[in-house]
Amino acid sequence: MSRNILTAVAWPYANGPRHIGHVSGFGVPSDVFSRYMRMAGHNVLMVSGTDEHGTPIQVQADAEGLSTRELADRYNRVIVEDLANLGLSYDLFTRTTTRNHYAVVQELFRTLHANGYIVAKTTMGAISPSTGRTLPDRYIEGTCPICGYDSARGDQCDNCGNQLDPTDLINPRSRINGETPSFVETEHFFLDLPALADALGQWLGERTDWRPNVLKFSTNLLKELQPRAITRDLDWGVPIPLEGWSDRPDKRIYVWFDAVIGYLSASIEWARRSGNPDAWREWWQPGDAADASSYYFMGKDNIVFHSVIWPGILLGYDGKGAHGGEPGELGELGLPTEVVSSEYLTMEGRKFSSSRSVVIYVRDFLERYDADALRYFIAVAGPETQDTDFTWAEFLRRTNDELVAGWGNLVNRTVSMAAKNLGAIPEAGELTDADRALLDTVAAAFDSVGALLEKSRQKNAINEAMRVVAEVNKYISDMAPWKLRTEDPARMSTVLHVALQAVRDCNTLLTPFLPHAAQQVHEQLGGTGVWSGLPEVSEVSEEGNAGYPVITGDYAAAQARWRRTPIVPGTALSAPTPVFRKLDPSIVEEELARLEQKAEA
Secondary structure, X not given: OOOEEEEEEOOOEOOOOOEHHHXXXXXXXXXXXXXXXXXXXXXXXXXXXXXXXXXXXXXXXXHHOOOHHHHHHHHHHHHHHXXXXXXXXXXXXXXXOOHHHHHHHHHHHHHHHHOOOEEEEEEEEEEOOOXXXXXXXXXXXXXXXXXXXXXXXXXXXXXXXOEOOHHHOEEEEEOOOOOOOEEEEEEEEEEOHHHHHHHHHHHHHOOOOOOHHHHHHHHHHHHHOOOEEOEEOOOOOXXXXXXXXXXXXXXXXXXXXXXXXXXXXHHHHHHHHHOOOOOOHHHHOOOOHHHEEEEEEEEHHHHHHHHHHXXXXXXXXXXXXXXXXXXXXOOOOOOOOEEEEEOOEEEOOEEOEOOOOEOOEHHHHHHHOOHHHHHHHHHXXXXXXXXXXXXXXXXXXXXXXXXXXXXXXXXXXXXXHHHHHOOEOOOOOOOOHHHXXXXXXXXXXXXXXXXXXXXXXXXXXXXXXXHHHHHHHHHXXXXXXXXXXXXXXXXXXXXXXXXXXXXHHHHHHHOOOOHHHHHHHHHHOOOOOOOOOOXXXXXXXXXXXXXXXXXXXXXXXXXXXXXXXOOOOOOEOOOOOOOOOOOOOHHHHHHHHHXXXXXXX
């Protein structure tokens, strides 16, 4: 049965270009999932955008001599272009500095406030003594008072997972310049998370199919929930939509609150741009809960925002917490079906760090290597359920031994033999037991690989698909069709027919992972038109703001479906070109040297 699938992808922060560690968490896994779901016949809405508010944007803008808007514009465009070049099939990738986003954030704020889940109180705020500027919680580090970890952040300890306040930290210090922050009284609005704890606990108790690490972490957080500030002393952000506050230049809704609402605002913007302003409701307000599901993709450092805080906001908006209440003008909103969190990707044994130049940005990577080579590495060796390490030696091995020698070689030699000897896809004669066994093996993979992709077990899924590729390679080696040309031409035609059908099926199995290569293989098998839809970058504008780029795409026009597509005998074939580039072993030393040069600069 066809369902409405919302793929909600974590919003990359626009204070700089994104590196391959970022896209291993939110980017490639969400795209593989979305492509599979579209191929399986579901109605997918994949949304995200650049997260552009908060103090880190201001800090980076100062460092580059730009205004906050100029910095956000610069990196919004860089990130859009990089994600599109990686092939991420967003239905809409937008940004948080739009009028639409402001309006949706303010609507949720007003309703939460009216329902009693947002309260004002005086608290101690951190100020930089040297600049007088507010220091956000995440820009304050110190020793955790609970576990003693010496690099806890002002909002959370990454070691024990507990929610913190900057004033809780022992020996707090600014991450910007190392100075000790000053704490002054200030009035702010807080999200009353304790009033939502019971509703959150009941909801989390029903999440039986989540990844165990995500569910356990989220459930443990409920024990120590505290009201959480959702406004800051800033001039860059969404204005507070209450009388006496909306015109204040020194108070704004803080970035973590407005960013998670982006999933909803992007869906609403997509609907408006599609010409049907209410279309978003099909994913957020299904008549039958079985008709729609929402999957949120991110790295593990974002779990708390998506498994506790965002559901809490939605529950409060729907009026389902301890204070009761009524849904706002948008109507009752659905909660996440699953939070799909990846672990961390390190690089050559070190944590990614832009400030320490332990990094390779997506743009730099794609200038030297194919997008599908990176997508393949993330799928087969990425941090799906545990931290993993990216090394250039392993990237070289995976590319040459698996993509080039395994899948690429299978396509090349099968199409080459058929094109050279027959010029077209041949008819099949009588099938042998070996022929049927191979076709049955490949056909069965649609169920096995599909079931794994449905549950976001992408590493197992691509390994299963590549196991089938190995079976097809073995079949060709065993049948040796090159020997049959003179000995038994009819049998050669049958073997090549079976092999070409298996290649077509394997290409379908690998399409979610390798969309660029999938289009090439489709064409080398004599196919025409779009097999695997790729994203497009479009320039848009809104009143009062300059034009900006968004990612969209017409993925419904793609021919790829999650089932066997029979090959058509007589379809002309020509000599193929390699699908993947074989890498020279010298790239390992070259890339390691490049990394060291950056670190020393």
